[in-house]
Amino acid sequence: MGKPLPVELLPRVVDVVEEGRSHRSAAANFRVSVKFVNDRVLPGRRAGSLDPQPRGNGGGHGKLAGVVGWTQHRIREKA
Secondary structure, three states, X not given: OOOOOOOOHHHHHHHXXXXXXXXXXXXXXXXXXXXXXXXXXXHHHHHOOOOXXXXXXXXXXXXXXXXXXXXXXXXXXXX
């Protein structure tokens, strides 16, 4: 797994791409992967913001979602 990059790097990378340089050139300039540039620039263009996107599955639809009521009932019984 790669190391986390400073938050201040993102606007600089986006600015270089917006000036007309390629994603590959920007990646080489800042020593980041082309995937990093793609993953940050393209959603930023669509959303109009560089804010991080929400993570996760968006609402607790995990493996145990079907037994939430049962587990809550068991916890109340034990308390």
